[in-house]
Amino acid sequence: MVIMTTVEPENLEDPSRVLQDTSSLWPMRTVAALLGVKRTIVKIEGTNRHDLNGKFAHVQAYDPVKGRYSAILLDNTEDEIIYLPPTSIKQINILDATWFAISYAWQAQSLDKLYIILIVLLAISWRKQDIIIHRMSEIVTVTVLLLGVSFIGRFLLSEYNLVKEKAESMVGTRNPISTVEMIEYRVEHYFSTSQWAKVALLLTFTFILISMGAVALAFCGDDSISGAVWLAWTFVADPGTHADAPEGFLVRFVSFSITVGGMLIFALMIGIISDYIGNKIDELKKGKSRVIESDHSVMLGWTDKSIAIIQQISLANESEGGGTIVVLADAPKEDLEEHLASAMSQERGSALELMGTNVVFRSGNPLEESELQRVSVLTARSVIVLSPESLSPDEADANQVRQVMALKALDGVNGNECPPVVVEVQDVDNSELFTLVAPDFAEVIVAHDLIGRFMLECARYPGLACVLESMMGFEGSEFYFEEWPELKGKSFLDITCRFDDAVPIGIKSNSGKVFINPKNDHIIQEGDKILVLAEDNDTYEVNDGSYETNKKIESPPAAEDAKQVEKIMFLGWRRDMADLITQLDGYVAKGSELWLFNTVPVEERNELLKDQGHKSELKLDNLLVYNVVGNPLIRRDLSRIVSVDHDGETVSLDEVDSILILADSVSIENGATVMSCDSRSLSTLLIIQDIQKRLYDEKKEALGSSTSIKPVSPITEILDSRTRSLLDVVSCGSAYVMSNQIISSVIAQVSEDRDINAVLRELLTAEGSETYIRSVSKFVDLKKEDKMSFWDIALKARQHREVAIGYKPAGLGFREASLLIINPPDKSLDRQWAPGDEIITFALD
Structure with missing residues (x-):
C-alpha cells in the first residue's frame, strides 16, 4: 500500500519525518489509519535517464554519504532500489495525484481501493480551502460520485474479465473471435434479455x-x-x-x-x-394487457358464430344499459377488431349493433391458465367456449375437454368460483367426456345435433322455422325463470292467465327439475320457479288474477291425429347424418320414405353412417332409406331422381312432402367457405323451385286447377347471416334455417341461464313436448263462436294439455306476424277468429 503526499525538498533528509508531519493534518491522519502506510510517494523528473522521468516512486531512506535518496519505482515488481539526487524529486500536484490514483487502480485490477480517488477529491477540496466537514454538499456529492464510479467500475471490470476469458478460450480454435466481437455479443445479450x-x-x-x-x-x-x-x-x-x-x-x-x-x-x-x-x-x-372487469361475458375462441353471439348478448344487456364482452382468441387483436368493425359497418338491418355493450379483445391461448386469469375469468358472469373450426370434430372436442379442465383448475382460486360455462361440441358422441372430467360444471351444446333437430322440425312443419328462431334469440320473446311467491299453491291451469306480458309454459321445481307443459293439476310449491316466454326479465309481472279461468269453456272434441306416411328428401351430406336419420325415425309414421340425394357414393355412405366402424348399423323402425347419387347443382340430376337401391325406384320433386337442402359438409371439408356453401344452397334452391313450377304447371294443365296441389317449399340451411338479404330475391320466404345464427342465439341464451339448455333439449327432440302449428279449428268451433280472447284459446288448449304461446292470422305470413306468433299483446281482449288462423302450441304429440 502507498500514500500520496506533497514532499517539500527540505524534508527529504528524513522521509519518516515527512510522514509524521503530513500525518499531523487530520485528512492525512485519517488516510494513514485506513491504509497503514508509512511511505512517501514522489515523482521523478530531470534525470539523465529518460526512462525514469515522469514515473512515481516511494522513498525508502536518505543516504548522507552519497547525498541521494533510495527509492523503489511503483511499477517495479522486483523492488529494485534506485538512488535519486534531491534535484530529481518533484512535488506532487493535484493532476499528478489523480493520474497516480487511476494508474494504481488499473494496475491493481481492483476497485475496492477507490478511496484513493477520495483522497484526490479531498485534496481538490483542500486546495480550495474548504473544510469538508463544514460542507455537507461536498460530502453528499463525493459520496454519490464514489458510489456511481464504484458500481460502474465493478460492472465494467467484471465484463472485461469475462470477455477476456472467453476470447482467450477461443484462441487456437477453427472459429476464433476477437474482443470486439465478444463485446458486441455481450451488449446484444443485455439488450435482448x-x-x-x-x-x-x-x-x-x-x-x-x-x-x-x-x-x-x-x-x-x-x-x-x-x-x-x-x-x-x-x-x-x-x-x-x-x-x-x-x-x-x-x-x-x-x-x-x-x-x-x-x-x-x-x-x-x-x-x-x-x-x-x-x-x-x-x-x-x-392485446397483452390484463382485463379489469367484473360481471362480464367471456368468449374463448373466435369463429363464424362470434359476431352473432356478440349481437345476442348485446341485446340481452340492452335493458341494463349495456355490458362488457371480453374475447380471448389465439389470433391477432387487430384482426379481431377489424372483423368487429366490418360487422358494424354493414348495411342497416344486417349491421351489428352493440347497444351500449363494450367489446374487449385479447390475444392469447385460451388453454393457458395465465391467459384465462388475464381476462378475469373468475369475476365474469359467464364463459362461452367456442369450438375451433380448423380442427377435425374429434380433435376439436378433445381441445374443448382440455379447455374445460383449464377452467375447472381455476375454480376456487382465491376463493372465487368459476362462473357458468357453456361449451360448444361438434360430435354428440363426445358430449359424455365433459361429464367425466367435470360433472355439473359446464353446459354442453352439440351444434350439429341441435341444428339437425331444428331442421327436422322445420322441414315437416312449414313456418316453424320463424317460430323457433323467434324463441332462440333475444330480439323477441325468450325464456325466463322467476319465482313468484304469490302463486304458491296454485295449479298450472290457474296461472295460465296470470301474466299480461308473458306466457307461462312450465315449472322448475325447487329440486332443479324442469317441467314443460306440465299437467293442469301440477301445484306450485315453495321455491318453484315459473318458466315463461317474455320480452325481457323485467317486462312482466303477476296480475291481480281477475280474469276468470274457471268459466265454462267448451272445446271441440279432440280428434285423433293419425300420423301420415311422408316422403322426405335430404339434399347434401352432413357429418352427423346417422344421428339425423335416427331423430327423424322417431318423428314419422311407419312406412315413411327418406331420399338421400348427394354426391357421396353409396358404399362410402354406409361407412360414414357407421362412423368408420365406431357405430352399429342403423336400426330404423319407421323409415325406409332410398339412396340417390347425384349433384344437387345439376338440373339433369334433379329432374329425374332415381334411387340406386329398391329396384331403381324414382320420385319427382313435386311428390315429396319435405325437402331439406343441407349445407354440404363434403364441400366444407374440401375447403369451401360458408359463403360458397350458401351459394351452392341458393343455386340448388333456384333449380328446385324452377323444376317444381314446371311440374306444377304441367299437372295443372293436364288435370285442371281443382286437382293440382302446389309443391312444398324446400327448407334451406344458411350458414352466413349476410345471405339472408338474398333469400327474398329467390322468394324463399320463411323456408330457411340460419344454422349459425340459431346456434349463436342458443349459446347466448344458455350463457345467461344454463337451465335453458334443458328446455331447448326437450323442445327439439321427439320425446317430451314439441312445438306445433295447429289450426284454430282444433280449439274453436267457428260455426258456434268466433270471437274470444287469446286467453280463452289458451284455456281451451289446456284441455288438450297444450300450451298456446301465440297465433298467426290467416292473412299474414310468419315473418309479418312475428309480434303475434310468440307472446302476443292484449291477451285478454276479444278478437275475431277466422278459418286459416293458426295457433302455435307446445304439445306432447
Whole structure:
C-alpha cells in the first residue's frame, strides 16, 4: 500500500519525518489509519535517464554519504532500489495525484481501493480551502460520485474479465473471435434479455459525462466538486447554458464538450422514450394487457358464430344499459377488431349493433391458465367456449375437454368460483367426456345435433322455422325463470292467465327439475320457479288474477291425429347424418320414405353412417332409406331422381312432402367457405323451385286447377347471416334455417341461464313436448263462436294439455306476424277468429 503526499525538498533528509508531519493534518491522519502506510510517494523528473522521468516512486531512506535518496519505482515488481539526487524529486500536484490514483487502480485490477480517488477529491477540496466537514454538499456529492464510479467500475471490470476469458478460450480454435466481437455479443445479450438495458445505458453515459465534466471543470476553474457537478449538469440539460461559461479557453472547451455530450444523451433519451412508448402501444394493440372487469361475458375462441353471439348478448344487456364482452382468441387483436368493425359497418338491418355493450379483445391461448386469469375469468358472469373450426370434430372436442379442465383448475382460486360455462361440441358422441372430467360444471351444446333437430322440425312443419328462431334469440320473446311467491299453491291451469306480458309454459321445481307443459293439476310449491316466454326479465309481472279461468269453456272434441306416411328428401351430406336419420325415425309414421340425394357414393355412405366402424348399423323402425347419387347443382340430376337401391325406384320433386337442402359438409371439408356453401344452397334452391313450377304447371294443365296441389317449399340451411338479404330475391320466404345464427342465439341464451339448455333439449327432440302449428279449428268451433280472447284459446288448449304461446292470422305470413306468433299483446281482449288462423302450441304429440 502507498500514500500520496506533497514532499517539500527540505524534508527529504528524513522521509519518516515527512510522514509524521503530513500525518499531523487530520485528512492525512485519517488516510494513514485506513491504509497503514508509512511511505512517501514522489515523482521523478530531470534525470539523465529518460526512462525514469515522469514515473512515481516511494522513498525508502536518505543516504548522507552519497547525498541521494533510495527509492523503489511503483511499477517495479522486483523492488529494485534506485538512488535519486534531491534535484530529481518533484512535488506532487493535484493532476499528478489523480493520474497516480487511476494508474494504481488499473494496475491493481481492483476497485475496492477507490478511496484513493477520495483522497484526490479531498485534496481538490483542500486546495480550495474548504473544510469538508463544514460542507455537507461536498460530502453528499463525493459520496454519490464514489458510489456511481464504484458500481460502474465493478460492472465494467467484471465484463472485461469475462470477455477476456472467453476470447482467450477461443484462441487456437477453427472459429476464433476477437474482443470486439465478444463485446458486441455481450451488449446484444443485455439488450435482448433486459427491458431496462437501454435505460441503464443512458444513465451510465449521463453519469460518466457529468462526473468527468465536473472533475475537468474543478481542475480548470474555481468551483468546488458540488458546484462543478451542478454546472456540468446544467450544460448537459440545457445546451444554451454553456454560453455563460467563465472566460478561459480550457473552461469553455470543457463546457462545449459537456454540452455536445448532453445533446447526444438527450437524443438517445428521446429515442429510448419513443421506443418504449411505441412498444407499449404495440403491446396494447396486440392485446397483452390484463382485463379489469367484473360481471362480464367471456368468449374463448373466435369463429363464424362470434359476431352473432356478440349481437345476442348485446341485446340481452340492452335493458341494463349495456355490458362488457371480453374475447380471448389465439389470433391477432387487430384482426379481431377489424372483423368487429366490418360487422358494424354493414348495411342497416344486417349491421351489428352493440347497444351500449363494450367489446374487449385479447390475444392469447385460451388453454393457458395465465391467459384465462388475464381476462378475469373468475369475476365474469359467464364463459362461452367456442369450438375451433380448423380442427377435425374429434380433435376439436378433445381441445374443448382440455379447455374445460383449464377452467375447472381455476375454480376456487382465491376463493372465487368459476362462473357458468357453456361449451360448444361438434360430435354428440363426445358430449359424455365433459361429464367425466367435470360433472355439473359446464353446459354442453352439440351444434350439429341441435341444428339437425331444428331442421327436422322445420322441414315437416312449414313456418316453424320463424317460430323457433323467434324463441332462440333475444330480439323477441325468450325464456325466463322467476319465482313468484304469490302463486304458491296454485295449479298450472290457474296461472295460465296470470301474466299480461308473458306466457307461462312450465315449472322448475325447487329440486332443479324442469317441467314443460306440465299437467293442469301440477301445484306450485315453495321455491318453484315459473318458466315463461317474455320480452325481457323485467317486462312482466303477476296480475291481480281477475280474469276468470274457471268459466265454462267448451272445446271441440279432440280428434285423433293419425300420423301420415311422408316422403322426405335430404339434399347434401352432413357429418352427423346417422344421428339425423335416427331423430327423424322417431318423428314419422311407419312406412315413411327418406331420399338421400348427394354426391357421396353409396358404399362410402354406409361407412360414414357407421362412423368408420365406431357405430352399429342403423336400426330404423319407421323409415325406409332410398339412396340417390347425384349433384344437387345439376338440373339433369334433379329432374329425374332415381334411387340406386329398391329396384331403381324414382320420385319427382313435386311428390315429396319435405325437402331439406343441407349445407354440404363434403364441400366444407374440401375447403369451401360458408359463403360458397350458401351459394351452392341458393343455386340448388333456384333449380328446385324452377323444376317444381314446371311440374306444377304441367299437372295443372293436364288435370285442371281443382286437382293440382302446389309443391312444398324446400327448407334451406344458411350458414352466413349476410345471405339472408338474398333469400327474398329467390322468394324463399320463411323456408330457411340460419344454422349459425340459431346456434349463436342458443349459446347466448344458455350463457345467461344454463337451465335453458334443458328446455331447448326437450323442445327439439321427439320425446317430451314439441312445438306445433295447429289450426284454430282444433280449439274453436267457428260455426258456434268466433270471437274470444287469446286467453280463452289458451284455456281451451289446456284441455288438450297444450300450451298456446301465440297465433298467426290467416292473412299474414310468419315473418309479418312475428309480434303475434310468440307472446302476443292484449291477451285478454276479444278478437275475431277466422278459418286459416293458426295457433302455435307446445304439445306432447
